[in-house]
Amino acid sequence: MRNLNSKAKESASPLLKNEGIKSVSASLLSIMAGLLVGGAITVIVALINDEISFKAGLEGLKLIFFGLFSTGRDISGNLTFGFNPVNIGNLLFRATPVIMTGLSVAVAFKTGLFNIGAPGQYLMGTAASLFIALTIPSSSVPTWIIWLLALIGGMAAGALWGAIPGALKAYLNINEVLACIMTNWIAANLVTWFFESSNLRNGNESGKIGYIMPTSANGVVTAKLGLDRIFPGSQVNGGILVAIIFAILVYVMIYKTTLGYSMKACGSNKHAAEYAGIKSKRMLVLSMAIAGALSGGGASLYYLSGNTEFFHATYQSLPAEGFNGIPIALLAANNPIGVIFSGLFMSMLNIAGQQLKNLTAYNEYITDIIIAAIVYLSAFSLVIKALLSGLHKRKSAVAVATRKGNSTTAGVQTHADEEIIEEINNGVKNAEIDFSEDKREGEE
Amino acid sequence: MSEYIIEMLGITKEFPGIIANDNITLRLKKGEIHALLGENGAGKSTLMSVLFGLYEPEKGEIRKNGKVVKIKNPNDATALNIGMVHQHFKLVDVFSVLDNIILGSETTKFGFLQKKRAKEKVQALSEKYGLKVDLDLKVENITVGMQQRVEILKMLYRENEILIFDEPTAVLTPGEIDELMEIMRSFRNEGKSILFITHKLSEIMAVCDRVTVLRKGKYIGTVNTSDVTKQELSQMMVGRPVELTVQKKQAMPGEVILKAENITVPSKRQRNKPAVKNVSFEARSGEILCIAGIDGNGQTELVNAIAGIDKTTKGKITLCGHDITSASIRQRNKLGISHIPEDRHKHGLVLDFPLKDNLVLQRYFEPEFRNMGFIRQNAVKQYADRLILQYDVRSGQGGETITRAMSGGNQQKAIIGRELDRNMPLIIAVQPTRGLDVGAIEYIHSQLVKKRDEGKAVLLVSLELDEVMSVSDRILVMHEGEIVGEFDPKTTTVSELGLYMAGTKKQGGTDQ
Incomplete structure (x- = not known):
């Protein structure tokens, strides 16, 4: 199991080395995570809310993912999907x-x-x-x-x-x-x-x-x-x-x-x-x-x-x-080019939310909560990127370091508690930059 | 019971495209000081990471007291009583010394900290080994030497038996180094085992019992220090004979390049006391002028004032006949200063940039690299490739490598290449060889001498007296912001310099 695992990581390594690919896959993963959680909330709301039937919950789920292509309901009351120019x-x-x-x-x-x-x-x-x-x-x-x-x-x-x-x-x-x-x-x-x-x-x-x-x-x-x-x-x-x-x-x-x-x-x-x-x-x-x-x-x-x-x-x-x-x-x-796509995605959620509100019994507040959950998780792309890098870094940091010489900077942590220290130090440093350290410069 | 407390047998660790450790064996005896010697990139860090459970080796096993142990993560290593002092300390700056020592293994009672008991324990340890620390001070306010003692106390507090020191002397003054050696010896006498990672040969000869040498990921051998000479060790490490002394011709000082007249620089730490007091000197073309002194005696501020990073409150700085006292950093850079900064991570490099961008850090706006506000990527790339080749900067993807991923030695080589290639009349080099191995040091020294012979003025700031004595043509000693003496390296001794550095003696004034 362990072996399999490490092999999978090995094979992922060259791909994960590329910063761009790493960023894009991190963003896509976080979007997926956001949509899944948003979908889960949609279903849960349907289950606990008497006004929204289970069927309506499934419809809500569909709209979360494909709201952009919703074209309303047909005569029998089923949701229809297709190209919707509006x-x-x-x-x-x-x-x-x-x-x-x-x-x-x-x-x-x-x-x-x-x-x-x-x-x-x-x-x-x-x-x-x-x-x-x-x-x-x-x-x-x-x-x-x-x-x-x-x-x-x-x-x-x-x-x-x-x-x-x-x-x-x-x-x-x-x-x-x-x-x-x-x-x-x-x-x-x-x-x-x-x-x-x-x-x-x-x-x-x-x-x-x-x-x-x-x-x-x-x-x-x-x-x-x-x-x-x-x-x-x-x-x-x-x-x-x-x-x-x-x-x-x-x-x-x-x-x-x-x-x-x-x-x-x-x-x-x-x-x-x-x-x-x-x-x-x-x-x-x-x-x-x-x-x-x-x-x-x-x-x-x-x-x-x-x-x-x-x-x-x-x-x-x-x-x-x-x-x-x-x-x-x-x-x-x-990335400015990436912003075009993430902006479109955010606006797609907006449209999906509107469809959800218009076509189902979900009211605007629930819709907003669902959208907020998606946005929230989507913004985790940096965290996910760090995780992806982490997978790869453990393997590559020293590889890189050793190839071009030993490194004191490769960031290899050797103790569990040292990671905590690093974190605290970073946190404190950030605070310091803003409040105390820079004050000195400000006095110049 | 085995003779060895830790054995790493046949360790092989591969990374895509490279074998970082190729069948390496390291056996640490109980109660010995064992050096791990190797150039940058020899695989020392990888081997230590394996010992700490950060990497799982493809082959090989680790034994403690003869029994095979599995170290899968750092906690396993801690449980086996292995502790390490890193080169870059892992301390929380705003915590007190005591808090830092107990962090991660706090003594608690019903979930409440038992600081008093912890303090007693730490105090006992500190007295026993002569590790002087002030437990109540915040780490940010104590000296580097004391920070290191805090790290050592951390290991002792955790009752570690196997102590790893990663380049511990790189940040210490000569006196502190002697103290550390003494402490290490007392640990050995206590029966603790020490792994000492270093590339300073004299320290190995002074304190270690045995040495294991690695080169390019391979195990070269383990020898008793009593059986080898420095020369032999360096050859084992580098793979070729190395010049341990700097070869240079007689200096031919020419015209004055840099002239500092009565400059005073305020201190950032202390309000009323200037960091540099009334300092005057001249640096001439064709000579290496060295500023020696214990760290923190104003050398950094003096250099920053010359480079324009710090402002002077008094005095005049002249560069090649131009008054640059109030010139901007960029004006000075263009006019004639190459500056190899003290802190390569803070000032020297933008670590998140690719190497090629760092190589044009002061030049990206020049016509060679700029066209209508756009960076000429091809020109940058070609220039970077040339520097990388010329100065042998090794990195994974050449100019595209993110600088952070490079080793310290190669980062320094990149800075050296960048600065020397700008071909400026004044070269300021602040501790250019700090933390580097013999091969790299030899290289950097020879480059500085070469630039001197080309007629540049070299201003070298160094804390290492060996370097001061071997490289420089003229020595100025700084103490508490003042120049307290001027020496000719041929006619002075290290101990004489030491007296001036410590402030015991002073030229042109009464002895204190």
Whole structure:
């Protein structure tokens, strides 16, 4: 048994050596784990809830996995599946903003920062975009120029909002997570206040109290680029292509340019970057500004569609699109191209949840719990990757080390309790970096 | 009862594409100090990992006191009373010394810690073996030497009989090394068995009874230290005759490359006391100027100030006639500084980068490697391949290898290659041979001498007096942030230097 086991590991080794394959398989595994747990919850809810029959539970299970392809129910009441252009179009539409926030979080991660400020940056982008799109008169300026200005304005506002925690981190050593949370809430209240006193509120339609006018009121609408003909009846527009282009640009920036090189160097070893003459403080601010611009741009792409309306009044929650950037980036292992796919996956869950709510007796709360469980487990891809690496590392670390010489750094643990120590040390170090060690530098 | 307390017989451990241990036999007698000698990559770590149950060998068996034992995980090893002091200590920085010692095997009563009893036990041990530690201090506030004593106490606290020391002297001052040797001898007299992993031949000759030599995964032999010379041991280890002394011509000092005038650098640890006080010196082309001193006497800060990492509060630094006192790090790098940093993991390398990216760490923005903001991947790759070949940097996948996966010796070679290839008039090398084996040390020394002969100024900071004496052309001794003496290695002695390093004597001032 032991032998078999080790043989299986051996044979898996060459495959697991490849970082990319490791990341992708880790992400797929965590998605599967998430879906399975989500499915299990669906069934359990059906079993304990009198209102949901067992049959409905199985239907729920089907919808969790294949909700995207649900086409409703036939005359006899059975679920039908097939190509559903509305679902797929909406999938693409909703993926647009979260791909952008996913990119935002991923860029910041590359410089070693945790951008939990994406919701605030998203809100600032929303406000700037809507303001520009609704106030520049379309009678005198071509709408595509307004559209472009609104996108640029949204990105600029996001960039500014991202740069603030970046600068606080770089020059005053204030933990970026704390600063981001603060700026999030400042943004929430600032945006509410700004719209409260503006004349952009939608007073024309009934039932729209608290909403801002859609940008279509000023004729500013994202071009459909023919996508509406492929997916008729959906909200899809060219924004998804813009998001994909951004993903490619970010990929190129991170992996192909000297800027990306400096950012990554700062992210993985600030001291070495400084030793090499890279201005790490400037890099921190810059990377947070880029991250903010992406979040802000995500908001622009979402609200410039013309068929989305921003609910500004009594703002008590932060936009989920911002926070969803975090699991999306994690799921993609911070790879910008991967973010496209994890963003699509996240939005697929959204569609599946909607189908579940519409077609079965599951209410929106249960649906949200199921979706949350899937997202939660999906974000474990890094853990699963570490496990995959662990399988392989035990074998390879010393192999690698011995091939090119003995190593004190291969990270070979020799005692069980030493692993605990390592962990504690890491934890403590992280805390220290944020609160005490860097304080010294801040005083310089 | 067997004569041997631990026997590792015919151990073979293969990894895909490499045999890390090929039929290796290591027999440790009860009550002896046994050295395990080998170059980087000889398989010492793998063998120890097998002993600790981290790897299951394909062939071979381990016996304790003649009985075959199965060690499947580190807990088995601990249960067999095997303990190890790692080269990089495994301590929790913010825990007290006492907490670190008892961590993992705490004395408890009804689930509550019995710290008082633990403390008594540790104190008894510490007195018995002369291991001076302050149990209440936090580990982050104690010296490296004391941290090592904490690690040793950890093993004693667990009542280990078989003690493994992995390169224990790499981080110690000459005095601390002597103390450690004394402690090891007292363990031997107690009947404990010690495995001493090292590649410092003089230490083996001083303290060990027998030596097992490994080379490239193969067992070369086990000899009594009384029967061999250093020269023979190094030949067993490297496989060819090695120059233990540095061959060099008379230095031909030329013009002044680096001039430091009255520079003062504030200390990061102590507020009111500068780390470097009013230091002035000149480094000339064609000479190796060495700054000697016990660790922590301002050498690090002095070098950081020259390289631009730390700021000076006073004084002037001139490089090749340019005032660089307030220049940025990059300006200095471009103007003429190559810097082999003290801490290769902290400053020298981005460990998660592929090797090729690390090889252009200060150069990636130069036109050779950059085109319109894009990195010229091919140029980087070609350049990396050339350096890898030229400086014999060994790694699994060449330039694509993640640097973290490389051995310490090869990481250092990569840094040396990168820095020397930049061909700058000033080469700062801070402890360039720390933790490396004889072959690599010989190589690095010869490279430094070569650069000197090419007319570069070499500023060498070293804690090892052997290195100081053999490599340098001129020696400055630092003590408490001041230069306390200047020496010619040909006319001074190690013991004379030692007196200045310890602060007992001082040139140009009254003796203390």
